[in-house]
């Protein structure tokens with residue numbers, strides 16, 4: 001199965017594709033949008049199923065958003081959800097590479113959560129976000145870090161990352177000021193991984209005996225093993241609102 005389709009299925013029960021609780025998402029959105037006008041313009045680079053924008057638009061009836069993602073199933077889901085939730089008039093979803101998306105620097109808030117691989121790292125992600133940002137705008141940046149030195153297996157799965165101090169230090173040294181931050185708790189990290197592997201496993205069980213069902217079960221089991229044995233004990237995730 002296509003990786004994008006697997007990801008879509010895996011996010012059925014956790015539409016934000018990052019380890020944040022619903023309350024944490026609400027808190028981050030409040031901090032990101034509290035200094036914008038009622039007509040805030042929002043951009044999500046690598047928007048996935050569009051959930052950050054959808055919730056922001058629900059909380060801010062005058063706001064409008066643009067989401068960009070390469071994944072066909074994610075884009076289709078975001079558009080369908082916008083229709084279902086009565087937000088389609090205020091949300092445009094583009095299926096394209098976020099790294100080559102062009103704008104006139106008109107956005108009050110730019111979201112870049114879990115997408116540093118798209119831009120080649122955290123600082124290039126901020127540089128890309130800056131191009132789209134209006135004066136005085138804010139960036140919501142979410143990324144992983146190593147809470148403690150990873151095992152060889154964890155390092156192989158997730159690669160080299162800073163610790164939290166190094167991550168925040170590199171952001172501030174690049175000239176950004178954090179005005180809010182949320183470090184995901186163990187409960188949030190576990191909830192995300194169980195939701196991801198669990199939704200995929202449940203989907204596979206419903207199709208047990210078919211090649212797709214077997215594949216979904218195998219991918220879920222492999223991911224769960226990599227998480228539990230590889231990176232669960234060392235991985236952390238932080239979401240920053242920076243100016």
Ligand SMILES: C[S@@+](CC[C@H](N)C(=O)[O-])C[C@H]1O[C@@H](n2cnc3c(N)ncnc32)[C@H](O)[C@@H]1O
Nearest residue numbers: 016017018046047048069070071097098113114
């Ligand atoms: C970890 S998910 C995060 C989704 C979303 N930001 C969220 O927090 O819910 C990463 C997303 O980046 C998207 N992506 C990967 N490469 C991309 C690219 N070159 N341009 C745009 N999106 C991309 C994936 O399709 C996926 O939806």
